[in-house]
Amino acid sequence: MIVNVLLPLILAFIMFSLGLGLKGEDFVRVARFPRAFGIGILNQLVLIPAFALAIIMLFQPEPEMAVGIMILSFCPGGVTSNVLTRLAGGNTPLSISLTAVVSLVSIVTVPLLVSLSVNHFMGVDGPEVDVTKLGLQMFLLTAVPVGFGMLLTRVSPRLVDKIAKAVSRIALGLFVFIIFAAIVKNRVVFFGNLPTLGPALILLNAALLAVGLLTARLAKLETADASTISIESGIQNGTLAIAVGALIAASKTETLPPTTVPAAVYGITMYLVSVPFVIWRRRISSRQIDSQPASS
16 A cells, blocks of 8 residues: 555655746756756766765665665755755755756666666565666656646646645655655664664765765855755655665565665654754855845
């Protein structure tokens, strides 16, 4: 019931909430931020998985947990990264554009990389990943709802203005629900692996925020852009990671499998790291605004 019905519906609704307010120009607006966008794409497709692999080598989790961590690293940012960017005083249009573009790219990259991860960490004991099927499922559960949200924004912007906040709150509530469900369904696995997964995911989150900030500074990006790149690098779409972890094992179980546990743990630990980071970046942004000379 959860895997076949609730989880797909919840993910689709959350992606629909991402599509609300999103416009076609958000996909081409990256041309206004070519250097920042290039750094964001590089971090998302190369550095994040590389750091996840390093964390796995350091902490040596169980094979299913390792696959779950890699799945998380393959997923793009989501609504959460957009919200945190705004709260941190970052470049929200850049954040939205990165999320939109990388979400589309992930329909191709995630199935391929998940298949490689399952074969590498689980071998013959792992589920057989149908790359084409998984890509189609991701398209239906992510691109289609986002497209519907964009269409509704274009056709009825006033309606979207009225419902956007309520939809966002519902999406957050559903995100909390699916994390709770993943933990409850795997409570033995969760508590058995928490001493390893907790520190591993906290370190991964902190390292990715740091590397995002470092790459942005090396590219000499402005403070707002640097905050955005850092948050987009450090915050992943946990709901999508749970969905992918469930989809690859759906043929074996009707409940949320252990491959969803890392994303569920991450849904909790990411706030322990990201909230202090956002507060710090917001203070830096505020100080820069206050130090600017008043216009005559």
